[in-house]
Amino acid sequence: MLVCVLGADGYLGWPTALHLSARGHDVVAVDSLIRRRWDRQLGTPNLVPLSSMDSRVRRWKAESGRTVDWVRLDLCDNQALRDLLDRYPFDAVVHFAEQRSAPFSMISPERAVETQVNNVVGTLNLLFAIRDLAPDCHLVKLGTMGEYGTPNIDIEEGWLEVEHNGRKDRVLYPKLPGSLYHLSKVHDSHNIEFACRVWGTRATDLNQGVVYGMGTEETDLHPQLATRFDYDHIWGTALNRFCVQAAIDHPVTVYGKGGQTRGFLDVRDTVRCIELSVTNPAERGEFRVFNQFTEQFSIGELAEKVAHARAAHGLETRIVHAPNPRVEKDEHYYNAKHQHLLDLGLQPHYLQETLIEDVIARVEKLRQRVRPELLATSSVDWRGGSRRGVSVTGRAARASAGGALVGAAGGRRTVAAR
Amino acid sequence: MLVCVLGADGYLGWPTALHLSARGHDVVAVDSLIRRRWDRQLGTPNLVPLSSMDSRVRRWKAESGRTVDWVRLDLCDNQALRDLLDRYPFDAVVHFAEQRSAPFSMISPERAVETQVNNVVGTLNLLFAIRDLAPDCHLVKLGTMGEYGTPNIDIEEGWLEVEHNGRKDRVLYPKLPGSLYHLSKVHDSHNIEFACRVWGTRATDLNQGVVYGMGTEETDLHPQLATRFDYDHIWGTALNRFCVQAAIDHPVTVYGKGGQTRGFLDVRDTVRCIELSVTNPAERGEFRVFNQFTEQFSIGELAEKVAHARAAHGLETRIVHAPNPRVEKDEHYYNAKHQHLLDLGLQPHYLQETLIEDVIARVEKLRQRVRPELLATSSVDWRGGSRRGVSVTGRAARASAGGALVGAAGGRRTVAAR
Numbered sequence: 001m002l003v004c005v006l007g008a009d010g011y012l013g014w015p016t017a018l019h020l021s022a023r024g025h026d027v028v029a030v031d032s033l034i035r036r037r038w039d040r041q042l043g044t045p046n047l048v049p050l051s052s053m054d055s056r057v058r059r060w061k062a063e064s065g066r067t068v069d070w071v072r073l074d075l076c077d078n079q080a081l082r083d084l085l086d087r088y089p090f091d092a093v094v095h096f097a098e099q100r101s102a103p104f105s106m107i108s109p110e111r112a113v114e115t116q117v118n119n120v121v122g123t124l125n126l127l128f129a130i131r132d133l134a135p136d137c138h139l140v141k142l143g144t145m146g147e148y149g150t151p152n153i154d155i156e157e158g159w160l161e162v163e164h165n166g167r168k169d170r171v172l173y174p175k176l177p178g179s180l181y182h183l184s185k186v187h188d189s190h191n192i193e194f195a196c197r198v199w200g201t202r203a204t205d206l207n208q209g210v211v212y213g214m215g216t217e218e219t220d221l222h223p224q225l226a227t228r229f230d231y232d233h234i235w236g237t238a239l240n241r242f243c244v245q246a247a248i249d250h251p252v253t254v255y256g257k258g259g260q261t262r263g264f265l266d267v268r269d270t271v272r273c274i275e276l277s278v279t280n281p282a283e284r285g286e287f288r289v290f291n292q293f294t295e296q297f298s299i300g301e302l303a304e305k306v307a308h309a310r311a312a313h314g315l316e317t318r319i320v321h322a323p324n325p326r327v328e329k330d331e332h333y334y335n336a337k338h339q340h341l342l343d344l345g346l347q348p349h350y351l352q353e354t355l356i357e358d359v360i361a362r363v364e365k366l367r368q369r370v371r372p373e374l375l376a377t378s379s380v381d382w383r384g385g386s387r388r389g390v391s392v393t394g395r396a397a398r399a400s401a402g403g404a405l406v407g408a409a410g411g412r413r414t415v416a417a418r
Numbered sequence: 419m420l421v422c423v424l425g426a427d428g429y430l431g432w433p434t435a436l437h438l439s440a441r442g443h444d445v446v447a448v449d450s451l452i453r454r455r456w457d458r459q460l461g462t463p464n465l466v467p468l469s470s471m472d473s474r475v476r477r478w479k480a481e482s483g484r485t486v487d488w489v490r491l492d493l494c495d496n497q498a499l500r501d502l503l504d505r506y507p508f509d510a511v512v513h514f515a516e517q518r519s520a521p522f523s524m525i526s527p528e529r530a531v532e533t534q535v536n537n538v539v540g541t542l543n544l545l546f547a548i549r550d551l552a553p554d555c556h557l558v559k560l561g562t563m564g565e566y567g568t569p570n571i572d573i574e575e576g577w578l579e580v581e582h583n584g585r586k587d588r589v590l591y592p593k594l595p596g597s598l599y600h601l602s603k604v605h606d607s608h609n610i611e612f613a614c615r616v617w618g619t620r621a622t623d624l625n626q627g628v629v630y631g632m633g634t635e636e637t638d639l640h641p642q643l644a645t646r647f648d649y650d651h652i653w654g655t656a657l658n659r660f661c662v663q664a665a666i667d668h669p670v671t672v673y674g675k676g677g678q679t680r681g682f683l684d685v686r687d688t689v690r691c692i693e694l695s696v697t698n699p700a701e702r703g704e705f706r707v708f709n710q711f712t713e714q715f716s717i718g719e720l721a722e723k724v725a726h727a728r729a730a731h732g733l734e735t736r737i738v739h740a741p742n743p744r745v746e747k748d749e750h751y752y753n754a755k756h757q758h759l760l761d762l763g764l765q766p767h768y769l770q771e772t773l774i775e776d777v778i779a780r781v782e783k784l785r786q787r788v789r790p791e792l793l794a795t796s797s798v799d800w801r802g803g804s805r806r807g808v809s810v811t812g813r814a815a816r817a818s819a820g821g822a823l824v825g826a827a828g829g830r831r832t833v834a835a836r
């Protein structure tokens with residue numbers, strides 16, 4: 001199949017492009033490279049040295065003999081996007097190309113607007129381009145489990161059968177997301193469902209859990225093929241951050257009581273889920289939703305797993321609880337279905353101590369590149385943003401993150417009152 | 419109370435500003451005047467001669483002795499908005515300031531993006547400004563009944579009690595809206611609910627039905643106080659359009675079978691609903707939703723009512739059925755609750771033949787200003803937009819609408835295939 005991967009410079013987009021290429025699909029890798037710009041603005045350099053996209057696709061050709069076309073393009077540039085769909089008769093478009101950090105979206109009104117506009121406009125442009133230029137092309141869109149929030153009822157895969165006052169209907173599963181970023185994905189989901197219903201678009205919305213791990217079979221082939229690994233307070237996610245904290249002998253920082261439960265999956269399962277979605281397309285007019293994760297854990301459980309894996313090697317790990325900068329329930333019911341991808345053949349890599357040990361071992365080799373101040377609890381507070389109304393940019397961000405640290409390395413981290 | 423009316427140049431914003439002023443509230447009327455620009459671009463001049471905002475507030479002062487402050491401002495200009503909230507300590511902000519035409523949003527990718535960006539960004543900026551500068555201020559936001567679509571279960575007011583697999587929760591009422599405009603309001607509702615939950619904002623989301631009528635007690639005081647009256651294929655809504663068609667002896671055009679059922683209300687009830695919402699504010703952190711309409715009708719029933727009102731005067735009215743440019747169910751279950759505003763004291767003006775006769779009589783006096791080509795069924799098709807990918811602007815719009823007419827005035831109108 002001819003597959004477009006939008007957001008191919010990202011943590012998951014790049015491994016997905018390689019995975020699909022390795023399995024014989026023709027891949028066009030597309031990105032605006034905006035994430036590299038954001039990293040410069042926010043002072044959040046990546047842990048792993050990242051090659052340029054040009055070097056990556058050359059290296060992939062050398063390692064695999066397979067060609068991946070690389071195109072720099074911003075989805076918000078409607079004409080450029082239409083030219084792309086005119087040039088390539090894609091069977092599927094995999095859409096990772098969004099601002100994907102919750103803290104980023106909560107920094108300031110400007111960053112909130114940037115997040116929602118970038119994500120909603122890119123997806124809208126894509127829906128129109130598919131309608132007009134490639135109506136049979138299958139849209140595989142990355143959503144997030146965070147769209148659902150933490151309802152007191154079971155979370156279904158996108159749709160809910162409701163009986164109310166003696167009548168029945170199948171409705172979109174109601175959403176109560178936890179950040180303005182997560183909201184942008186809720187907006188996308190509604191827009192995509194509309195395109196399916198009115199234009200006959202075929203779409204799969206992948207509500208993905210929190211991804212962990214440093215790479216896949218393909219990205220591990222050569223250092224130039226490595227994907228990014230985020231551990232900072234803007235882009236980093238729970239387990240990956242915990243592993244970096246452990247690797248440099250810092251305590252593992254849990255927000256609040258740590259009772260927040262979420263769905264998780266290994267990056268090796270992400271690429272397999274995308275492949276399964278692409279090779280088993282949705283029907284024309286179908287808005288298909290898969291919950292893309294393999295296991296549920298509470299944040300506290302994850303921290304314990306890291307401590308346990310370390311203890312097996314005689315190493316001690318402290319777990320500290322920091323005030324939660326987010327507004328979310330500390331304890332709650334959580335039972336999210338995730339059957340559809342298993343039915344298509346997914347064989348999960350369940351979280352094992354060996355994976356945690358492997359990540360920690362790899363991080364230890366990159367120890368010199370870890371910037372401890374980026375491990376602090378977020379400088380972004382859900383209630384007030386990062387210094388009200390002011391965007392965090394380059395130097396300011398570093399100063400803010402540094403200034404927010406109280407206590408020496410290894411001690412308890414708190415955010416100084418502003 | 420000190421009340422800000424955003425979108426005060428609009429069909430409903432202007433009568434609302436005057437209604438609140440007449441009842442002793444201090445009103446700041448705000449608008450970007452973009453609708454006047456859109457009318458020039460789209461070739462959709464208003465039926466009623468419209469005074470400038472400056473003339474209107476001067477005339478209102480002369481008629482009532484009351485001052486309304488007029489401020490030209492675009493909500494997408496975050497700094498200007500923050501300056502406004504810094505200057506005035508508002509008790510409530512009434513937010514009408516959105517692109518509100520479904521056909522407009524379906525013209526092209528550019529118009530779709532313009533609609534969603536304008537509406538979502540304006541509301542996001544407002545939510546942040548209230549959080550930072552006026553956290554106790556009550557947001558009264560205009561949503562639409564169209565957010566719900568036409569589910570097969572009763573439509574509740576914003577929230578739904580769900581029992582699922584033996585557990586219960588109260589969730590946001592699921593939405594399946596019918597255009598990219600309606601979707602922008604769904605996005606707003608989700609963003610506002612988040613602000614209430616996380617920032618403690620107090621908000622009332624008014625899911626309004628289709629409004630009819632030419633004015634209110636206040637706008638009728640003087641021709642310079644008149645509000646706009648839309649009858650064209652972009653901005654016009656069902657009953658108002660039918661009255662104009664009848665007034666110039668054209669047949670009344672019903673899309674499809676006319677079984678589409680919606681909620682309706684008199685413009686005099688709109689201004690009263692806003693007043694009731696403002697004077698009975700939501701609690702801090704409450705996301706309150708009212709369904710703002712007074713009666714349900716099918717489109718076919720409305721056409722019959724117009725014909726019946728005319729028949730009482732011995733006049734004959736033809737009803738013709740045109741292909742529906744929208745994608746919507748022709749026949750469906752519809753039972754929408756609308757109790758909350760009645761509980762606050764709303765005394766509805768139910769639709770009577772005298773109102774229809776009054777509107778038709780007023781339109782007849784303005785007969786020379788009616789442009790029959792704007793009564794054609796929409797030049798915007800839900801499936802393909804207005805000539806794929808091309809924005810409709812000024813001359814092009816007129817040519818398109820004119821060119822789409824088949825048959826002489828009084829005959830059946832159809833849209834020529836393109």
